[in-house]
Amino acid sequence: MHPEPVATRRVQRATITDVARLAGVSISTVSRVLNETAPVADETIERVRHAVDILNFTPHAAARMLAVRKTDTIGLLLPEIGSSFFVPTLRGIEAAVREAGLDLLIFTGTPGGQRRREWRQPLGEHNTDGLLVFSDLLEARELTLLFQHGFPVVLLHRSAPVGTQIPSVRFDNRSGVRKLLEHLIREHGRRRIAFVRGPEGNEDSFARESAYREVLEAHEIPLDPALLMENGFTEQGGEAAVQRLLANNVACDAIFTGDDEAAAGALLALRRAGKRVPEEIAVVGFDDVPLSRHLNPPLTTVRAPIETASYLAARQLVRLIRNDTADAVTLLPVELVVRQSCGCP
Amino acid sequence: MHPEPVATRRVQRATITDVARLAGVSISTVSRVLNETAPVADETIERVRHAVDILNFTPHAAARMLAVRKTDTIGLLLPEIGSSFFVPTLRGIEAAVREAGLDLLIFTGTPGGQRRREWRQPLGEHNTDGLLVFSDLLEARELTLLFQHGFPVVLLHRSAPVGTQIPSVRFDNRSGVRKLLEHLIREHGRRRIAFVRGPEGNEDSFARESAYREVLEAHEIPLDPALLMENGFTEQGGEAAVQRLLANNVACDAIFTGDDEAAAGALLALRRAGKRVPEEIAVVGFDDVPLSRHLNPPLTTVRAPIETASYLAARQLVRLIRNDTADAVTLLPVELVVRQSCGCP
DNA sequence: CTGAAAGCGCTTACAG
DNA sequence: CTGAAAGCGCTTACAG
Numbered sequence: 216m217h218p219e220p221v222a223t224r225r226v227q228r229a230t231i232t233d234v235a236r237l238a239g240v241s242i243s244t245v246s247r248v249l250n251e252t253a254p255v256a257d258e259t260i261e262r263v264r265h266a267v268d269i270l271n272f273t274p275h276a277a278a279r280m281l282a283v284r285k286t287d288t289i290g291l292l293l294p295e296i297g298s299s300f301f302v303p304t305l306r307g308i309e310a311a312v313r314e315a316g317l318d319l320l321i322f323t324g325t326p327g328g329q330r331r332r333e334w335r336q337p338l339g340e341h342n343t344d345g346l347l348v349f350s351d352l353l354e355a356r357e358l359t360l361l362f363q364h365g366f367p368v369v370l371l372h373r374s375a376p377v378g379t380q381i382p383s384v385r386f387d388n389r390s391g392v393r394k395l396l397e398h399l400i401r402e403h404g405r406r407r408i409a410f411v412r413g414p415e416g417n418e419d420s421f422a423r424e425s426a427y428r429e430v431l432e433a434h435e436i437p438l439d440p441a442l443l444m445e446n447g448f449t450e451q452g453g454e455a456a457v458q459r460l461l462a463n464n465v466a467c468d469a470i471f472t473g474d475d476e477a478a479a480g481a482l483l484a485l486r487r488a489g490k491r492v493p494e495e496i497a498v499v500g501f502d503d504v505p506l507s508r509h510l511n512p513p514l515t516t517v518r519a520p521i522e523t524a525s526y527l528a529a530r531q532l533v534r535l536i537r538n539d540t541a542d543a544v545t546l547l548p549v550e551l552v553v554r555q556s557c558g559c560p
Numbered sequence: 561m562h563p564e565p566v567a568t569r570r571v572q573r574a575t576i577t578d579v580a581r582l583a584g585v586s587i588s589t590v591s592r593v594l595n596e597t598a599p600v601a602d603e604t605i606e607r608v609r610h611a612v613d614i615l616n617f618t619p620h621a622a623a624r625m626l627a628v629r630k631t632d633t634i635g636l637l638l639p640e641i642g643s644s645f646f647v648p649t650l651r652g653i654e655a656a657v658r659e660a661g662l663d664l665l666i667f668t669g670t671p672g673g674q675r676r677r678e679w680r681q682p683l684g685e686h687n688t689d690g691l692l693v694f695s696d697l698l699e700a701r702e703l704t705l706l707f708q709h710g711f712p713v714v715l716l717h718r719s720a721p722v723g724t725q726i727p728s729v730r731f732d733n734r735s736g737v738r739k740l741l742e743h744l745i746r747e748h749g750r751r752r753i754a755f756v757r758g759p760e761g762n763e764d765s766f767a768r769e770s771a772y773r774e775v776l777e778a779h780e781i782p783l784d785p786a787l788l789m790e791n792g793f794t795e796q797g798g799e800a801a802v803q804r805l806l807a808n809n810v811a812c813d814a815i816f817t818g819d820d821e822a823a824a825g826a827l828l829a830l831r832r833a834g835k836r837v838p839e840e841i842a843v844v845g846f847d848d849v850p851l852s853r854h855l856n857p858p859l860t861t862v863r864a865p866i867e868t869a870s871y872l873a874a875r876q877l878v879r880l881i882r883n884d885t886a887d888a889v890t891l892l893p894v895e896l897v898v899r900q901s902c903g904c905p
Numbered sequence: 906c907t908g909a910a911a912g913c914g915c916t917t918a919c920a921g
Numbered sequence: 922c923t924g925a926a927a928g929c930g931c932t933t934a935c936a937g
Binding site: 577592595619622624 | 913914915916917
Binding site: 221222224225226228271273274275276277278280281286288295296297298299301302305306309313318319320321322323336337339340341342360363364365366380381382450479482483505506508509510511535539540541542543 | 566567569570571573616618619620621622623625626631633640641642643644646647650651654658663664665666667668681682684685686687705708709710711725726727795824827828850851853854855856880884885886887888
């Protein structure tokens with residue numbers, strides 16, 4: 216793309232030995248002034264600090280990790296970064312990690328959920344002090360193993376495998392779905408409510424679906440399997456699902472997509488098909504991502520405290536690392552956000 | 561939040577010595593079969609592999625880094641994760657990093673741009689093999705220092721400090737702005753075009769602003785300072801800017817926000833004020849984030865290859881680390897995306 | 906207050 | 922094909 220390539224020659228970085236030599240002290244002393252781990256003469260401190268400045272010295276992280284037997288870093292296991300859900304998620308984690316003065320090592324799943332079974336795990340006891348897992352990449356087996364080793368792990372939007380006590384932080388999905396659907400049923404008289412579920416194996420999606428079934432049952436609305444659409448938590452997924460629904464000529468007066476991204480896709484498909492929202496078909500989502508208030512019409516949904524969830528999860532992990540304790544489960548309340556896509560003015 | 565706290569007891573992880581003992585070989589041999597770095601008898605390989613499985617052994621990363629004198633990890637310096645711009649950005653970086661088999665260490669700026677001047681840098685030669693910098697957190701001084709040390713650095717959406725040859729990958733902002741504004745001027749006859757700039761010090765914003773000035777000049781449209789709004793690349797920023805514009809009763813027939821998030825905010829403010837878009841005031845943005853097609857009306861903007869940019873930047877960094885060469889500058893083309901907010905049907 | 910030495914868990918010449 | 926030993930760059934008892 217550009218004609219002039221750039222080349223580079225490496226320069227050796229300074230080590231603690233260089234600093235010690237320049238300051239005329241032993242490496243032990245250098246270590247002490249750097250870490251303030253033992254009293255050192257003022258004049259010596261001065262000399263060492265000066266040498267550090269001159270050489271622009273920073274201790275080699277790996278050497279330090281090896282010596283102190285901890286990495287001061289947290290590992291984050293994510294599914295493939297696909298939706299705007301990740302913006303608040305990463306913010307929350309980063310905030311907590313920074314507050315704790317730790318580093319953040321991140322690994323995301325391969326597209327297509329392809330599970331890599333290599334002997335060298337990307338993230339684990341060998342390179343982190345604890346793991347924040349928001350992904351189904353790590354199987355229950357491996358989680359259980361980590362738990363048995365006493366390795367700090369916290370789960371985000373996923374509950375602990377049976378037999379373990381791994382702390383987890385999640386949304387109160389059932390309550391959210393209940394509020395949402397009862398609003399649709401009671402206020403707007405909708406009874407033919409389609410559900411576009413999230414990806415296979417996703418716990419949020421599972422919880423939202425079973426709550427959906429419960430609410431229908433409570434209102435004596437028979438469940439029509441034709442109204443249950445298979446799909447992912449993506450815009451394209453929601454779009455495709457609704458296209459199929461329309462193509463199949465399934466009668467319905469409302470669509471509940473498992474998340475907001477899918478709702479955006481659903482709205483696109485409905486508009487293209489000439490359906491009026493919410494008059495003919497109401498649409499509601501879940502999460503309340505930043506996008507949702509801009510949709511046309513603005514989306515009625517459930518506000519999930521995404522950033523808070525990830526922040527708290529990271530804090531729990533820090534606590535687990537430092538004190539060996541954490542809350543077994545943190546269930547975050549959600550709230551109904553009524554806008555116009557449900558039929559409200 | 562939950563009554564039952566969880567406690568944990570640590571178990572010692574296995575080391576290469578444990579594996580060697582169990583397999584009845586020396587640690588050198590274990591290392592060789594693990595790294596396939598020298599021929600080993602089949603039967604020995606078998607025994608070692610078996611021991612590794614039993615002990616669930618993974619080499620300690622820090623020890624390995626120390627011995628081989630590289631970290632196999634890339635550092636990513638980001639501004640605070642605020643907008644959906646980061647979703648494709650992170651995807652691209654993660655993809656490249658994973659392809660290369662490296663780890664990703666991430667650090668984001670503190671809110672408010674507070675520059676931390678501590679002796680221990682969060683990311684650098686001491687814990688990574690190279691740095692991808694998408695942020696103004698690292699000052700030109702420090703970048704220059706790294707460059708002089710021959711430490712691999714690649715800049716994303718930011719150009720090299722004078723005197724250095726640090727590779728950078730950027731959008732062709734000028735060309736994008738030109739296409740966008742000429743469309744507004746030629747096709748829709750708009751001449752009172754307000755500009756909502758991005759954050760202070762942001763290069764994309766700077767380039768977009770100077771292109772804006774150039775286009776106006778080329779069309780002999782005098783620049784009205786009242787049409788230049790100070791702001792950030794955020795929805796709230798765009799909203800506030802437009803509110804001010806309206807409050808000041810500044811006549812204008814179009815608004816160009818430096819990015820799409822701000823355009824979303826601008827649309828909100830205009831709708832609240834009862835202005836019709838695009839009839840009374842056209843609105844255009846830059847970036848084409850996923851949100852943009854959902855806006856009301858759908859946003860005319862410039863599509864910037866966000867994911868490609870970050871992917872290529874990470875690839876350049878890998879190349880720099882492995883071959884000591886990279887392209888000095890990668891300028892990515894952008895394209896006009898005409899939707900309805902400009903006045904097109 | 907300071908230094909010499911052992912040790913953290915690996916890799917890699919060097920011998921055999 | 923295999924092992925003993927040195928070394929990577931730090932920290933931390935242990936002596937003084």
